[in-house]
Structures are given as structure tokens and as C-alpha cells.
Amino acid sequence: MKDKIAVADRLIICNINNNMARKTTLLVLLLLTFLLQSAAADSGERTRRPVLGIGAKGAVAVADDPLGGSPEFFTPKAQAVGALTALLDIPLFSPLYLGIGFQLHGTTISSLEGGWVYKSHWGGGFRLSAGYGFLLSEPSRPLQLTLGANAGGSFNVDLYTFTTLFFFYPGIFLEPYLELNHSRRKNSSIALVLPIDYYFRRDLEFYGSIGIGAVWRYTLQ
């Protein structure tokens, strides 16, 4: 297993070039390789029971280049994002699990610089993901750290603030997390997440966000 991964590493390194998209792919592959190597080194595995969770996150979204607008005038601007999430993780075949979530989110207006803003909007989204986590610490220790990541898609409907206009936009996300669990409270844990979202907006050339959040998880018996 490790030999195969080492070969894969060499192949990956040989393919490095200046293309941004390839660099992103490379980073993702390296992350996955790291996860697989770590998993191979540590036989610990996340619990195989369904998990309920609720979480909150803060993020910074960047919007750029509205469709049909002047790209020189409508430059990229940042918006603050807040979100509350409820989720259910269902174990699939080892070591993967399926995540089903619902998110309520809100986005503030951007800066008023230049006399214009990217609009504030808020709404809800259905999130479907696949995830994988593994124990960093020995299972015998009372304090256990789990490292993992969820990756999936989101389907969102938002309302522009101060209007009656709803709009739909899908997205993809990657959520690396670090989960902390104590043996005295086997069923519950806290996870620190670093969500990265990219949205397929038809009226914006780019719309994505990166943030930080916390999730409280409860393992069903």
C-alpha cells in the first residue's frame, strides 16, 4: 500500500506545472495521499454509527464579475457570511460515510466603495457529502482527536435582502475538520471545521467562500 502511494506521489510531483487548476488538483491529491498514509499508519477509525450534528460557521465570501457588467468597474469584493447547519452522518462501507445536511445562511452586503455593492442575501441549502475521518490518537487514550474531511455538493435557494426575489444556485464544498472527543462523553464531540465553498452562480463569474466553524456531534446508539 505504502509503495503504491509513494509511486503515486512521484507521479504527482512530476506533473507540477504553473497551471492554477492543476495546482489545486495537486493540493487535493496530496491531501488525500496524506490522509491515506496517515490512515495506514494508524488503524484507528471513526465510529461506525450514525451521527447527528449542529454547527455554526463564519466565512468570507468573494464575488466577482457580474454577468453582462463591466469587469473593470465591478471588481471583486468581500462579503461576510454566517451559517447554521444541521447534519446527519450515515456510515457507508468502511471508511466512508454519507452526510446529509441542511443549512441556513446569510450574506452581508459588500463594501459601498464606488457607489455599488454585491447584494446581501439569505436562505437555506440542502447539502449532500461524502466524508472520511480517522483517529489521530491511540484509541486507549481518554482524549481522542479525529482528523477528517467532508466533500460534497450543496443546493441553495436564497432571497435577496429587501426584495421578494428568490434565486437558486448549486455549489461544491470541502470541509476539513478536527474532532475532539473525550472518553467520559463517548456520544458527543466537538469539531473545528474549515469550510471552503465554491458556488456555480450563473450571474457571477466567481463566487466562493472560506471560513471557520464549530460543529457539535452526537453519536446515535
Added chain:
Amino acid sequence: MSMMHRLVRSSTPRRIAGALLPALILAASLALLASCTFDLDYDKYAIVYGVSDYSPAGYTDLSSTDDDAMDINDLLISQGFQVVLRVTTEDVTPINEAHDTNLIGDFNYAATSANLDKDDLFIFYFSGHGTQLDPGSSEQTPGTDDMDEAIVLVNQALDDIVYFTDDELANLVRTIPCARKVVILDACYSGGVISNSLEADAIPPNYSEDGSNGLFETLGNAIYLYSNFQDYGSDIPPSLALVIAASGEQDVAYETDGNGVMTFYLLESASNGDLNRDGYVTVSEAYFYIYRNIDEHFNMVYGPSGYVFFPHVSGGPVDYVLFISP
């Protein structure tokens, strides 16, 4: 070993807090940034038309539309706009400046000789009759019809009606070199001028007959629009100009003795419409101020008699500062 556990236990929440803190500070900074005062150093230019005297051309006169134009003129001048005002009225002596030839000439002047550039803000305001013409360009928004909407002017000789369709108006607006353009129409059926190809409106084009759309119908429409989106269609899409329209595509608008109902609340919105208290009134804020007040003070009163309408607004991801709040 137990000491290590205690260390881990006590430091982990601090680490989480330490990681969350920068995000909270960043979010707070953004919120502060959004509420800062900005130097909005650009030119503001407006073309304002009001037509009340239609009878020589065989149409019903309107009572407040010339006053609408003059009041909007005063407001925009107080907001630092350079304004071209045209009215057609018989209040004192017949004046006919708001005719089709002048409209084309005023847009041509703004496009070529007014020294406007992409950084400037442009507004076209019209108060008068609006109508629907059959057939027009088809639109993909659920609930809309395929008729063209038009603003109604009187020709220079005052003896005939001139229809300016939404597509013709879009072509005029397209000549203006500003990146931010706003069209405000206090006229019947004016919602049909808006081309929202990605946004589903909870207020349908014929609100007076159908009432509001249900939530699930609206959400379904939003998904339908996303799935079928090719490009912005005809009329005036948000990429061309943000439109505030007095009524839906199949609804009429109303006026009072002093002003058109929509214009009355638009005038108020300049001083009371800063809904998020950041010192500026955006197009969305002005729209929502009008929407809320028409709902509370017109529809609630006259609704039982069948007189109801709602304003409509353009979608799109960007919004423009319309007024500086006093």
C-alpha cells in the same frame, strides 16, 4: 500522564477559541467596513419625464404625473444630480416637452455630450401611462406573458400617442456609457420592463388577480429559471440597468392627488429608506421602502375594494447607491 491530559483538556478549548477569534474579528471588520462612509466621487445624471396631458391625443389625462416629475427633479438636484426635466402638462399653460423626439434627443445628448463615463450614475425616471402591446418578445420567467410593455408619450404636435416599448427603451439605455444605470417607471404594467431571468418573484405579474405566489411555487420557479438560463433575455436585464417599476406586468398602478403612489414613497425613501442604517439608500432599500408602505398604507386600505398593486424590482447580484441619506 494525567497532567498531560489536563494540559490537553485545558488547552484545546483555547485553541478552538484562538482559531474562531480571527474569523469573528474578520467578520466584524467586514461589517464595520460595510458601514463606513465612502467618498462617492462620481457624476450623477438624470433624465426625468412626466406626462399628464394626454387628452389632445385621445387618452385619459393623469393628475399627478407632472408633479411626480417635478418633485423627483427637486429631490435629485438636492442629491447632487444634473437633471434634464421634461413635462407635458396643462396645469397653467399647455407645455409639451416630454415627447418622443426630445426623449431620443436627451438620451443621445447624455450618451455623447454629457461627459458621462463608466464611473458615473445615470437615472431615467418616467411617470405617465403605461400599456401592453401585442405581440412582443417572449420571456421565460414563469407567469409572464409574451406582450411588449410600453411607456406612453404624446408626439410633439400633441395630436397622437407614441408608444415606447421596453425593447426600444432598453436600446436607448444601452447607449449610456455609465456602468450603473437605474430606470424608475411609475406607470401601469411597468413590471414587464424588467427582465429577471434568474430570480423568481414571490409577487406575480398579476398580483391583483392571483395574490402572492406560494413559497414552494416560488422555489420551484427559481430552480426552473436556473436550469433553463441561457442568457439575459429581452427587455431590461439587471446587467443593463436596475429597474424599479410601480406595478406588475399585468397590474395597473395608482395615483393620489399629490403624487403617484409609488413616487410618493420613492420621494420619502430618500430620507427614510436607509433600512440598514449605513448612511445610503440603495435601489433595493428604496424598493423595499416603497413595497412595504404600499402594502401597509394603500393595499390594506383599498385592497377590499379591489385596488391592489405592488412595485417590482430588478434582480442581479449587484445593487447601486441611489440616495445619500440625510
